[in-house]
Amino acid sequence: MKIDLQNRDAAREIQALQDTIYVIGGKWKLPIINSICNGNKRFREIERSIPGITTRMLSRELKEMEMNKLIIRKVTPTSPVLVEYESTEYCRTFSPVIIAMIEWGLAHREKIREG
Amino acid sequence: MKIDLQNRDAAREIQALQDTIYVIGGKWKLPIINSICNGNKRFREIERSIPGITTRMLSRELKEMEMNKLIIRKVTPTSPVLVEYESTEYCRTFSPVIIAMIEWGLAHREKIREG
Numbered sequence: 001m002k003i004d005l006q007n008r009d010a011a012r013e014i015q016a017l018q019d020t021i022y023v024i025g026g027k028w029k030l031p032i033i034n035s036i037c038n039g040n041k042r043f044r045e046i047e048r049s050i051p052g053i054t055t056r057m058l059s060r061e062l063k064e065m066e067m068n069k070l071i072i073r074k075v076t077p078t079s080p081v082l083v084e085y086e087s088t089e090y091c092r093t094f095s096p097v098i099i100a101m102i103e104w105g106l107a108h109r110e111k112i113r114e115g
Numbered sequence: 116m117k118i119d120l121q122n123r124d125a126a127r128e129i130q131a132l133q134d135t136i137y138v139i140g141g142k143w144k145l146p147i148i149n150s151i152c153n154g155n156k157r158f159r160e161i162e163r164s165i166p167g168i169t170t171r172m173l174s175r176e177l178k179e180m181e182m183n184k185l186i187i188r189k190v191t192p193t194s195p196v197l198v199e200y201e202s203t204e205y206c207r208t209f210s211p212v213i214i215a216m217i218e219w220g221l222a223h224r225e226k227i228r229e230g
Contacts, residue, residue, distance in 0.1 A: 010153050014146055014165060016220025017213065021142055023223070031132055038125055050129060093219065098132065100215040104208065105131025108138070 024094065028053060028061050029070075033091055034098050036071060041084040065091075139209065143168060143176050144185075148206055149213050151186060156199040180206075 024030055028050070035049045047058050062085065065071045070091045076082040139145050143165070150164045162173050177200065180186045185206045191197040 010164065012221075013217050014149060016217045016224065017146055017149055018142075018166065019220040019223060020216040021145065025142070027133075027136055027140070030136065031129055034129060034132055049125065051133065093222065096215040097212070097219050100211040101135040102128050102131045104212050105134040106127075107208065108134060109131065 020097070024097070026061075028057060029065065030094065030098055030101065032058070032061055032065065033070065033087065033094050034102075036085055036087045037092060037095070037098075041086065043083065043085075046085065135212070139212070141176075143172060144180065145209065145213055145216065147173070147176055147180065148185065148202065148209050149217075151200055151202045152207060152210070152213075156201065158198065158200075161200065 031050045031053070032046060035046045038049070040046045040049050043058070043062075046062075047053060047055060050058070062071065062073070066073050069088055072086045072088060074084045074086060076084070146165045146168070147161065150161045153164070155161045155164050158173070158177075161177075162168060162170060165173070177186065177188070181188050184203055187201045187203060189199045189201060191199070
């Protein structure tokens with residue numbers, strides 16, 4: 001039996017790529033992660049920092065991300081209650097992906113402007 | 116008027132991030148780019164290299180990516196006609212994003228296996 005290392009690596013890589021796309025799927029998760037990592041804590045702050053997101057969408061994504069341990073929802077029992085979102089260590093593992101995507105987006109815009 | 120550099124950068128970054136998500140949106144574009152960059156040229160080769168993709172989906176994505184200059188469709192007038200897909204230089208600018216996502220996926224699977 002021939003072991004084809006080339007193909008095995010490619011298969012493993014495509015699986016890893018598809019895993020990542022699955023976890024961060026959709027338009028909103030990475031922008032939300034980025035916003036919280038940038039220091040936005042309150043719902044309205046996060047909402048304002050992401051153009052185009054609706055209250056309903058943000059609310060749904062935050063709940064899902066809390067369930068998946070991407071963020072922590074911290075409630076301080078002041079009056080009125082203070083709700084703050086914090087990134088977890090797991091959440092911060094996305095930094096290299098987010099940075100690569102920001103860099104691509106900046107270069108892309110630069111290229112479009114040039115001609 | 117106070118110029119808030121911090122916020123301006125954050126706004127620019129979120130825009131760049133959203134641009135990138137817009138361009139590579141969906142489940143299939145990055146896996147297809149990755150497959151073609153890995154040397155797969157024929158439709159069936161690309162199809163086989165991406166678990167879960169359907170013929171119809173691949174066909175639609177390839178057409179869209181050809182229109183957006185991400186790939187070149189090369190037809191050789193042999194009998195039967197030979198159709199091959201090639202990545203463009205523009206397509207290859209996604210490498211850092213794809214690599215970051217593959218690395219995240221590999222680390223994620225490792226972490227899940229550990230515990």
